[in-house]
Amino acid sequence: MFLKNAIVALLIISVINGFATEPERSAIQILTYRQEPDWSAPWRFDAVQRAGGSGFVIKGKRIMTNAHVVSWCRQIIVRKYQDAKPYLATVEYIGHDCDLALLTVADESFFDQLPALDFGELPKVRSTVVTYGYPAGGEEISYTRGVVSRIEMSAYSHIGNRRLLTVQTDAAINPGNSGGPVIQDDRVVGVAFQGIAGLENTGFFIPPPVIQRFLKDVEDKHYDGVPLVGVHFVPLQNPAYRTRLQLPDNNLGTRVDYLRPHSSASNVLQPDDVVLQVGEFPVASDGTILYQSNRVFCALGFQLGQSGDTVPLKIWRAGQEQNVNVKVAASDEDQPEGNQFDVKPRYFFFGGLVFTPLSRDYLGAATRDNTEGSGTDLTYELFYRSLEEPALVREEPVVLSSVLADAVNANFRVRGRVLVDRINGARIEKLADAIHAFETSTNTYDVIEFIKSHQFEALEHTEAVRANTKILKTYGVPRDRQL
Amino acid sequence: MKFLHLNLLWAWLAMLPAFAAADPTAVARLWEKSVVKVEVSRNLYDYYQPWNRRNDRSIKIGLVVGERQIITTAQDLSDRVLVRLQKGGRGKWTNAKVEWVDYHANLAVLTTDDATFWSGLQPAKLNGQAPAEGAALQIIRWREGKLESRSAEFTQFAVRQSELSSISHVQLELSSEIQGAGLGEPVVANSQIVGIVAAQRGRTCKVIPAAFMRTILAARQAGNARGLGYFHFYWQPAENPASLAHLRLPGEPRGVLVINVPERPDAGEQVLQPRDIILEIDGFDVDLQGDYLDPEFGSLMLENLSTRGKWAGDDVKMKIWRDGKPLEVTYRLPKYEFAHSLVPTGVYDQPPDYLIVGGLVFQPLTVPYLQRWGNDWERRAPFRFTYYTGEEATRDQAGIVILSQVLPDAFNLGYQEQRGFAVDKVNGQRVTSLTELRAALQQPKDKFHVFDFVPNESLQRIVLAAGDAEREATQRVLERFGIAEATQITPKAAALK
Numbered sequence: 001m002f003l004k005n006a007i008v009a010l011l012i013i014s015v016i017n018g019f020a021t022e023p024e025r026s027a028i029q030i031l032t033y034r035q036e037p038d039w040s041a042p043w044r045f046d047a048v049q050r051a052g053g054s055g056f057v058i059k060g061k062r063i064m065t066n067a068h069v070v071s072w073c074r075q076i077i078v079r080k081y082q083d084a085k086p087y088l089a090t091v092e093y094i095g096h097d098c099d100l101a102l103l104t105v106a107d108e109s110f111f112d113q114l115p116a117l118d119f120g121e122l123p124k125v126r127s128t129v130v131t132y133g134y135p136a137g138g139e140e141i142s143y144t145r146g147v148v149s150r151i152e153m154s155a156y157s158h159i160g161n162r163r164l165l166t167v168q169t170d171a172a173i174n175p176g177n178s179g180g181p182v183i184q185d186d187r188v189v190g191v192a193f194q195g196i197a198g199l200e201n202t203g204f205f206i207p208p209p210v211i212q213r214f215l216k217d218v219e220d221k222h223y224d225g226v227p228l229v230g231v232h233f234v235p236l237q238n239p240a241y242r243t244r245l246q247l248p249d250n251n252l253g254t255r256v257d258y259l260r261p262h263s264s265a266s267n268v269l270q271p272d273d274v275v276l277q278v279g280e281f282p283v284a285s286d287g288t289i290l291y292q293s294n295r296v297f298c299a300l301g302f303q304l305g306q307s308g309d310t311v312p313l314k315i316w317r318a319g320q321e322q323n324v325n326v327k328v329a330a331s332d333e334d335q336p337e338g339n340q341f342d343v344k345p346r347y348f349f350f351g352g353l354v355f356t357p358l359s360r361d362y363l364g365a366a367t368r369d370n371t372e373g374s375g376t377d378l379t380y381e382l383f384y385r386s387l388e389e390p391a392l393v394r395e396e397p398v399v400l401s402s403v404l405a406d407a408v409n410a411n412f413r414v415r416g417r418v419l420v421d422r423i424n425g426a427r428i429e430k431l432a433d434a435i436h437a438f439e440t441s442t443n444t445y446d447v448i449e450f451i452k453s454h455q456f457e458a459l460e461h462t463e464a465v466r467a468n469t470k471i472l473k474t475y476g477v478p479r480d481r482q483l
Numbered sequence: 484m485k486f487l488h489l490n491l492l493w494a495w496l497a498m499l500p501a502f503a504a505a506d507p508t509a510v511a512r513l514w515e516k517s518v519v520k521v522e523v524s525r526n527l528y529d530y531y532q533p534w535n536r537r538n539d540r541s542i543k544i545g546l547v548v549g550e551r552q553i554i555t556t557a558q559d560l561s562d563r564v565l566v567r568l569q570k571g572g573r574g575k576w577t578n579a580k581v582e583w584v585d586y587h588a589n590l591a592v593l594t595t596d597d598a599t600f601w602s603g604l605q606p607a608k609l610n611g612q613a614p615a616e617g618a619a620l621q622i623i624r625w626r627e628g629k630l631e632s633r634s635a636e637f638t639q640f641a642v643r644q645s646e647l648s649s650i651s652h653v654q655l656e657l658s659s660e661i662q663g664a665g666l667g668e669p670v671v672a673n674s675q676i677v678g679i680v681a682a683q684r685g686r687t688c689k690v691i692p693a694a695f696m697r698t699i700l701a702a703r704q705a706g707n708a709r710g711l712g713y714f715h716f717y718w719q720p721a722e723n724p725a726s727l728a729h730l731r732l733p734g735e736p737r738g739v740l741v742i743n744v745p746e747r748p749d750a751g752e753q754v755l756q757p758r759d760i761i762l763e764i765d766g767f768d769v770d771l772q773g774d775y776l777d778p779e780f781g782s783l784m785l786e787n788l789s790t791r792g793k794w795a796g797d798d799v800k801m802k803i804w805r806d807g808k809p810l811e812v813t814y815r816l817p818k819y820e821f822a823h824s825l826v827p828t829g830v831y832d833q834p835p836d837y838l839i840v841g842g843l844v845f846q847p848l849t850v851p852y853l854q855r856w857g858n859d860w861e862r863r864a865p866f867r868f869t870y871y872t873g874e875e876a877t878r879d880q881a882g883i884v885i886l887s888q889v890l891p892d893a894f895n896l897g898y899q900e901q902r903g904f905a906v907d908k909v910n911g912q913r914v915t916s917l918t919e920l921r922a923a924l925q926q927p928k929d930k931f932h933v934f935d936f937v938p939n940e941s942l943q944r945i946v947l948a949a950g951d952a953e954r955e956a957t958q959r960v961l962e963r964f965g966i967a968e969a970t971q972i973t974p975k976a977a978a979l980k
Contacts (some may be wrong), residue, residue: 010797064635157627177586232940234942235897236897236946237896237897238896238898238946239896240931240946241945241946242949244931257942257944258943271944272944290752297881376869376870376873379866384867387938387940388937410723411724413719413722413723418767444729445725445726445728452873453719453742454742455719456726457726458718458725458726458728458729459725460725467867
């Protein structure tokens with residue numbers, strides 16, 4: 001009976017979807033022309049780069065691909081299987097945290113005769129998958145076959161500070177494969193997205209739970225992001241620690257080690273709470289849950305739904321079990337700590353001094369030449385201060401990024417890459433404070449103090465105001481601010 | 484007798500330069516009775532396994548400078564087991580004593596009671612004057628039984644950090660083709676000692692000048708060597724005239740700007756304040772770059788005025804500009820002690836400290852510990868640890884204790900992978916030294932030890948059982964991993980009080 005039904009179902013699929021046996025028809029080649037800003041000279045862009053990737057057609061005349069394939073793009077061209085004609089595409093939705101994007105094509109005839117691919121379930125470990133895409137090394141479509149090696153939470157390198165569900169395969173995934181479909185039984189079970197340099201036969205793809213969440217997220221025409229709980233869970237396996245928390249030795253429970261400052265769980269959870277169950281998933285003492293037969297880190301339990309959802313938890317506190325609800329929410333509060341995309345770097349320019357907010361992108365650009373010791377204060381401010389000295393955290397630490405030489409500032413010893421502490425005595429919490437300090441100054445000399453060397457520089461205010469336009473022109477800076 | 488002897492030597496030296504300059508072999512011959520080889524057997528410690536030590540032997544060069552007195556650099560003399568001397572570049576080794584060593588000055592005086600060693604040796608006089616630019620110099624050392632003399636060219640005098648300490652004083656820079664120098668080799672200009680080589684990097688040799696050694700030895704002789712002092716404040720050059728104008732300094736731009744005045748490690752009064760302009764130190768005008776004109780060495784960085792004929796505890800007069808007015812202040816030089824730094828740059832003549840409890844290994848954070856990441860440890864060691872080296876010790880935070888590793892045992896199951904955290908509190912008490920850690924471990928909380936780490940993204944708390952189980956586990960770990968002692972804590976020189 002069961003078998004018969006299955007056969008019928010298969011027949012129906014093949015009748016309705018006449019092209020299902022040829023997913024390559026739905027695999028798309030994407031050519032891009034991208035241009036990234038120079039974060040250390042934030043008014044300027046680097047040279048245009050030609051890059052490429054893959055994608056595939058899904059329901060609703062959309063192309064799915066990776067966010068990193070289409071970030072910073074000035075132009076996106078898509079091409080069909082064995083069709084020379086270039087079509088122009090645009091980004092409709094993009095999720096940098098989960099590295100997924102949806103494209104539309106202006107000329108809808110692009111989708112004629114193109115079957116939309118359907119999504120399958122999370123593939124089983126050891127099952128076989130085939131990737132379709134347009135990787136480097138040739139022009140035509142390429143197929144690689146592999147098995148699902150393992151399934152776990154790992155870092156998504158596009159954004160740099162998120163860990164989501166990931167599938168590892170030994171099918172070759174090379175540059176250009178990105179965004180291409182990973183197929184099993186004619187259904188998409190993943191989007192190829194990254195590899196690890198130096199490791200052989202390890203490619204990674206984004207699995208259906210992450211893809212489906214993304215598609216549901218954008219149903220309201222707005223991408224909110226993967227919900228976060230902002231809690232650091234650690235294993236709880238030491239017998240003494242368990243005894244101290246009066247917890248039975250039953251191999252269950254993960255300990256709350258700390259909560260991020262803006263964690264949505266901070267009014268519900270506290271350090272040394274033990275989480276016994278996330279949603280429907282019991283949590284083991286190593287911090288993992290069993291998700292579709294895979295042992296994965298329990299943070300997954302908070303990421304399956306949408307921003308604003310409530311996740312029920314069973315916790316252990318003061319020797320007792322309790323049920324609590326945690327609201328999860330997408331957050332961009334830690335955005336400066338991750339890579340940013342498709343934004344114009346903010347800056348303010350005064351008397352040849354360029355001020356910009358501290359971010360991971362800025363830090364990367366400023367320390368690219370790897371000068372000894374450069375950027376250590378910036379690194380501390382960006383990644384450690386909020387943990388160690390939350391009382392001293394600034395909303396948006398401001399960097400004096402560079403000093404564009406002019407008679408008015410030529411005697412500065414500080415040449416940039418330093419954190420601004422105060423201007424004219426006022427503590428600079430954010431870029432707007434720096435602008436306010438200069439624009440409202442009635443001082444003969446504006447005094448800028450820096451962290452943590454305590455160095456300071458003085459600038460003749462009226463001279464700097466007078467020279468401003470000239471310096472902008474000299475260095476080809478289009479305007480004195482970008483906010 | 485001694486007087487006569489030295490006078491004769493003088494006369495002998497005075498005759499030599501005419502031919503010595505032309506013939507390096509002759510130069511060598513001139514010094515073979517004053518230059519000796521020094522062999523040091525020493526303990527080297529492994530800061531990753533601080534209970535381990537291995538034996539090491541190094542060869543240095545010494546210079547006979549007075550009656551039964553040999554001077555050399557302090558390098559490689561730390562943690563010594565045996566020091567021996569050899570004259571003439573070959574033959575018998577004679578056991579030596581280290582009479583005096585100062586790691587900050589990077590100088591040591593050796594001697595031996597064996598009278599036969601001294602026969603045939605002639606003291607050299609540290610009479611060398613500052614060489615002129617481009618002056619031809621020779622570096623002298625024993626090599627394979629022969630006295631080798633290699634030419635070197637004087638480049639400049641510069642105020643540089645001592646090799647073993649953060650103290651800065653005037654040093655001489657030479658350029659030479661010699662290789663492997665930096666072991667105390669004398670540098671001579673004909674018949675005069677110019678200095679001894681402290682280090683070599685590429686073609687550049689860093690030399691401790693004769694004048695610096697002369698002052699220190701004289702002070703030592705007079706019982707005045709109280710150790711080197713230094714300026715415990717930070718300044719920036721005043722090259723931006725707007726900064727000086729903002730501080731209302733009239734006249735020609737001059738002086739440097741005081742920017743940071745941390746607590747003094749000797750709890751002394753800090754007479755300077757941020758935003759002071761230092762105009763004059765010890766009678767010398769300070770220019771915009773922070774240099775003064777030294778009568779002997781020319782333009783030098785002002786830091787040298789903390790060691791130029793001065794010792795820790797001495798007063799240095801300064802003329803400063805504060806709040807739009809001139810002011811004279813007296814700066815008492817603090818003594819430089821390694822233990823006063825938040826992360827000591829040097830640990831000498833003592834094994835590394837550690838404390839093992841239940842397999843958790845705690846160590847104080849020191850630069851020698853960080854150096855296990857190699858010469859480029861500043862790039863390769865964990866960022867947070869490296870960053871501490873740029874922070875100041877305070878009354879509340881005199882040092883950093885880290886969990887350096889976990890030696891696995893059933894007792895510490897679940898923590899085996901944990902390492903690399905700075906300790907904040909143990910059993911609720913702040914811990915900034917192993918002594919404090921040991922004390923905190925005496926007061927467990929409800930039969931548990933609670934270790935709280937400085938907030939980090941990996942792990943902030945560890946709990947262990949206290950009492951018998953803990954003592955048994957520690958004992959088991961010691962036996963299983965072949966460690967003799969659970970703790971090694973050397974009493975510290977008094978730090979911030």
